[in-house]
Each structure stands twice: as C-alpha cells, then as structure tokens.
Amino acid sequence: MHNLVCTNITKRYKEKEALRQVDLTLESGKIYGLIGRNGAGKTTLLSVMTAQNPATAGTVTLDGQPVWENQPVLDRLCFSRELSASAGSGIAGMKIKDYLRAAATYYPGWDQALAGRLVSAFRIEPKKALGKVNKGMLSAVTITVALASKAEFTFLDEPVAGLDVIAREFFYKTLLDEFAETGRTFVISTHIIEEAAGVFEEVIMLKDGRILCKENTVGLLDRAVQVTGLSEAVDRATAGLECHHAGTVGRSKAVTVLLRDGERIPDGFDVTVQPVNLQQLFVALCGEEGMG
Amino acid sequence: MKVRCWLRLGGEMVLWSVLVALIFLAYNLLRMTGLDLPGLLSVFPYYILFGAAVFSALMGTTAYQTYLPVYLSLGSTRRDAMAGIHLMQLVLTVGCTVLAALLCLLVPGDPAHDLLPLLPAAFFGLLLLAKFGSLLGCGLLTLPRAGKVLCVILVSLFSGAAGFCAFTLVDTLTEQATLSLPTGMTLALAAVLVILLAIEIPWQRRILLRYEVKL
Numbered sequence: 001m002h003n004l005v006c007t008n009i010t011k012r013y014k015e016k017e018a019l020r021q022v023d024l025t026l027e028s029g030k031i032y033g034l035i036g037r038n039g040a041g042k043t044t045l046l047s048v049m050t051a052q053n054p055a056t057a058g059t060v061t062l063d064g065q066p067v068w069e070n071q072p073v074l075d076r077l078c079f080s081r082e083l084s085a086s087a088g089s090g091i092a093g094m095k096i097k098d099y100l101r102a103a104a105t106y107y108p109g110w111d112q113a114l115a116g117r118l119v120s121a122f123r124i125e126p127k128k129a130l131g132k133v134n135k136g137m138l139s140a141v142t143i144t145v146a147l148a149s150k151a152e153f154t155f156l157d158e159p160v161a162g163l164d165v166i167a168r169e170f171f172y173k174t175l176l177d178e179f180a181e182t183g184r185t186f187v188i189s190t191h192i193i194e195e196a197a198g199v200f201e202e203v204i205m206l207k208d209g210r211i212l213c214k215e216n217t218v219g220l221l222d223r224a225v226q227v228t229g230l231s232e233a234v235d236r237a238t239a240g241l242e243c244h245h246a247g248t249v250g251r252s253k254a255v256t257v258l259l260r261d262g263e264r265i266p267d268g269f270d271v272t273v274q275p276v277n278l279q280q281l282f283v284a285l286c287g288e289e290g291m292g
Numbered sequence: 293m294k295v296r297c298w299l300r301l302g303g304e305m306v307l308w309s310v311l312v313a314l315i316f317l318a319y320n321l322l323r324m325t326g327l328d329l330p331g332l333l334s335v336f337p338y339y340i341l342f343g344a345a346v347f348s349a350l351m352g353t354t355a356y357q358t359y360l361p362v363y364l365s366l367g368s369t370r371r372d373a374m375a376g377i378h379l380m381q382l383v384l385t386v387g388c389t390v391l392a393a394l395l396c397l398l399v400p401g402d403p404a405h406d407l408l409p410l411l412p413a414a415f416f417g418l419l420l421l422a423k424f425g426s427l428l429g430c431g432l433l434t435l436p437r438a439g440k441v442l443c444v445i446l447v448s449l450f451s452g453a454a455g456f457c458a459f460t461l462v463d464t465l466t467e468q469a470t471l472s473l474p475t476g477m478t479l480a481l482a483a484v485l486v487i488l489l490a491i492e493i494p495w496q497r498r499i500l501l502r503y504e505v506k507l
Contacts (some may be wrong), residue, residue: 018299090357
C-alpha cells in the first residue's frame with residue numbers, strides 16, 4: 001500500500017486563497033473522482049500534489065518522501081494536464097508527436113505499444129500541431145499520455161472534455177481495463193459527474209478550496225436521500241438531520257439529507273424518500289442558494 | 293539528471309542551423325557568375341555559425357515559453373529544467389562551432405582557414421546570444437506588461453539586425469571571401485558572457501522556484 005499525503009496545503013494567489021489547509025491522503029489501488037465547481041481548486045490541488053505548482057504552505061509526500069524536486073518520486077506520478085493550446089499559447093506550435101515523444105522520454109514506465117493503440121483508437125493525428133487540433137483531440141492526447149505513462153499515481157484533469165460519447169465510453173472502458181490489469185491509482189477531475197460516477201471508487205468533493213468530503217462512492221450515496229412532501233411534513237421528518245439544498249415550490253419542499261451512522265428518516269410522516277445520484281448530491285452539497 | 297529532451301533539442305537546432313546555412317549557400321550560388329564549388333564550400337562554415345546565432349537567441353526565448361512548461365508538466369524537476377536550458381544552448385554552440393571547425397580544416401581555401409582563429413570568438417558570441425535569448429525569455433515570463441513590450445521590441449530589433457547581418461555576411465563573403473574581428477574580441481565576449489550569466493542564473497532560479505505550469 002502506497003500513500004500520497006497532502007498535509008495542511010494552502011495555496012494563495014495574491015488576494016485569493018485557492019486551497020485552504022487541505023489534508024488529504026490518497027491510497028494506492030483506487031480510482032478517485034475529484035469534483036467541485038469551477039474555481040473550487042481542483043486543478044490547483046492536482047498541480048500542487050504533483051509539484052507542478054509550488055504550495056504556499058504545507059507538504060506533499062509519497063510514502064514519506066517529499067514530492068517537490070524529488071525525481072524518483074516524480075517518476076511515480078503523472079498529471080496529464082488539460083491542454084488548451086490556443087493560438088497565443090507557447091505550446092500551440094508543438095507537434096503532437098513531439099509532445100508524445102517528450103512524454104516517452106520522461107516517464108520511465110512509458111508503454112509505447114499502448115500509446116500507439118490509443119493514438120490509433122482516438123484517431124489522433126500526430127503530425128498536427130497542438131494548436132491546430134480540436135478540443136476532443138487535445139483530450140485524447142492527454143488521455144494517451146496519462147494511460148501510457150504507467151505512473152503509479154495518475155491524475156487526469158477534465159479528461160473527457162470535448163470527447164464525443166463514443167470516445168468517452170472508450171476512455172472509461174480503457175481506464176477500467178488498465179486499472180484491472182495494473183491496479184494503478186487514478187484521480188479524475190471532472191464536471192461530467194453522473195457519467196463517471198460508476199468508475200469512481202471514492203469521491204473527493206472540493207468546495208472553496210476545502211475538502212468537503214472524501215468517501216467511498218457507494219457508501220456516500222447509500223446515506224444520501226432526498227425527502228419531498230409538504231413543507232411542514234418535510235421539516236418535521238428531517239428535524240435534527242444534516243440537510244442540504246432545500247428547495248420549495250409552493251407548499252411543497254424537497255431537501256437532500258446526508259444521514260450519519262444509525263440515522264434514518266423516521267416513519268409516520270407524509271413524505272417521499274428517494275435515493276439521489278452523485279450529481280444530485282453534488283448539487284445539494286456544493287450548489288449555492290438560488291442556483292440549484 | 294533528466295535532460296535528454298533538452299540535449300535532443302540542442303542537437304535538432306544544430307541540424308536547423310545547417311539547413312539555414314544550406315539556404316544561404318544556395319543564395320550565394322545564385323549570386324555567383326560561375327560555379328566555384330571550393331569557394332562555395334569555404335564560406336559554408338560562416339553560414340553555419342550564422343544559423344547557430346539565430347537559433348541560439350530564438351531557442352533561449354522559446355525554451356521558457358514552450359519547452360519549460362511542457363517538460364515540467366511531464367515530471368521534470370525544476371533543477372533539471374534549469375540545467376537543461378543551459379545544456380541545450382551548450383550543445384547548439386559546441387555542435388555548430390565544432391562543425392564549422394571541421395569544415396575549416398577539411399575544405400581547401402583561404403576563407404575557411406581564415407575562420408579558424410575566429411572560432412573562439414564565435415563560440416563565446418553564440419553563447420552570448422543564447423544568454424540574450426534566455427534573458428528575454430525570463431523577461432517575458434516575469435516582467436510586467438511594459439517589460440514584456442520591451443522584450444518584444446528587443447526581439448524585433450534582434451530579428452531586424454539578424455536579417456541585416458545575413459545580407460551583409462553574404463555580400464562580404466561573396467566579395468572578400470573572408471571576415472575579420474578586432475583583437476581582443478574573444479576576451480571581451482567572454483567577459484560579457486560572464487556578466488549575462490551572473491544575471492541569468494539567479495533570475496532563472498527565482499523563476500523556476502515559483503513557476504506555475506500552464507499548458
């Protein structure tokens with residue numbers, strides 16, 4: 001068992017605090033889903049964990065060894081960043097084949113055969129410059145680098161952005177095949193929550209630079225329910241419980257409840273109790289009042 | 293140290309410098325009245341050095357804009373990236389200078405032989421241009437908007453000067469078939485190089501410790 005541990009990570013950009021005293025432990029052999037709203041600090045967290053950005057405070061270690069400026073440790077990590085090779089970007093002129101060749105040089109476990117299969121499956125055009133291809137192909141390139149790197153801890157930031165549904169299905173299948181075969185750890189940051197939910201063994205929710213929860217996905221969903229009914233009945237049924245994201249329409253009310261150990265919605269109230277999916281739970285936990 | 297990508301880049305730039313030299317050679321050929329192959333070959337090393345000069349300055353800047361974020365995103369340490377930039381410039385400079393020296397020794401004719409004593413100065417000159425490019429790259433990354441504008445103006449001036457030098461070089465080599473440099477030029481270039489390094493290294497170190505990867 002290997003552990004990537006973040007201790008008291010803070011990241012500040014001038015006035016804004018992107019990460020606030022984050023403590024997080026990632027265990028090897030799991031697929032984690034990292035979800036949060038835009039600006040919640042997902043990319044910043046991944047960047048700091050992989051030493052691509054320096055933290056303002058705190059430390060990141062892998063099996064007790066610091067990640068920062070430590071090549072043997074960095075060799076075990078891969079953060080395949082979301083590429084946004086716009087015309088003004090420095091990498092816009094770089095050819096895909098050169099980018100992949102550099103990746104092959106840097107990752108000691110690089111699997112050229114797998115990279116070749118993915119390039120072919122995603123119909124990547126290696127001779128094209130990164131700035132000349134569409135968003136889908138850029139995503140395919142980041143996926144190719146992430147999977148072919150064979151890094152023990154692999155981080156993907158919005159890997160399916162811009163991919164069509166067939167390519168997305170192919171990605172999830174390939175990811176699961178790779179996970180089954182190697183037991184590598186994957187951390188996937190995404191906004192397409194419901195589609196990816198089935199892949200996540202654990203989910204990490206980030207809100208305003210803080211970890212809101214890190215929990216087994218099935219366990220989390222098992223204890224989350226939506227209670228609907230007349231406002232008064234819902235209020236009485238959920239009294240004393242951890243309620244989130246209450247919404248009212250006329251006299252009706254719907255509220256998402258996160259039950260703690262041993263808690264349940266009491267019988268005897270005229271309310272409907274339904275399970276919620278990960279996306280609904282995310283909206284309930286992270287949605288701002290007036291936007292949900 | 294993981295600097296293979298940087299070394300490869302330096303090697304590729306040597307090849308690009310040779311390509312530029314071949315283009316100038318072709319241009320020279322067009323200006324000649326008759327085909328003088330030994331004469332043509334004897335000016336080839338000059339053009340290689342000119343190509344190296346252009347790429348030294350360009351790669352200094354491009355290294356920070358393009359390759360640094362890519363290599364750091366692929367798991368390079370900042371220490372290796374810092375060393376890599378210097379090694380890339382050294383490979384380009386040494387590669388082209390050695391190539392020019394070999395040609396000077398192999399090709400018959402005065403122009404090539406005349407270049408041999410100038411090679412130490414050329415070596416330091418190329419490194420100096422590389423550091424000039426590096427400083428511009430650092431400036432583009434860290435300076436406020438006015439500084440960036442200044443860097444862009446300097447790049448434009450350098451490009452203009454390089455173009456002017458190119459045509460002057462061709463004219464001079466076509467007519468006189470040789471170049472000369474003032475005595476003491478090598479030492480002067482080496483001294484300026486030391487000064488530029490003294491500015492670049494602390495600046496580069498400061499940048500790399502705070503650098504945030506964005507692709």
